[in-house]
Amino acid sequence: MNWTENQELLKSVEASGIVAEASSLANQILLSKRGYETVAATLLASRLDSNGNQILVCEDGTDRVNLVFKEFK
Numbered sequence: 001m002n003w004t005e006n007q008e009l010l011k012s013v014e015a016s017g018i019v020a021e022a023s024s025l026a027n028q029i030l031l032s033k034r035g036y037e038t039v040a041a042t043l044l045a046s047r048l049d050s051n052g053n054q055i056l057v058c059e060d061g062t063d064r065v066n067l068v069f070k071e072f073k
Contacts, residue, residue, distance in 0.1 A: 036068035
């Protein structure tokens, strides 16, 4: 992630932070440790097909997809 978090490079294009989606549990944990904050979450059980079945079932145990943001300070 070093090049994607190069603050000088991103500030040179006037970026104020980084936004990402985290669907795997491992990525949710990693991004949290790297200072990303969850700004929105969608519970996987809230997305159902026409038969009432959950559309996405993850094998890693996560129950949500997170939208995360890391602001440059």
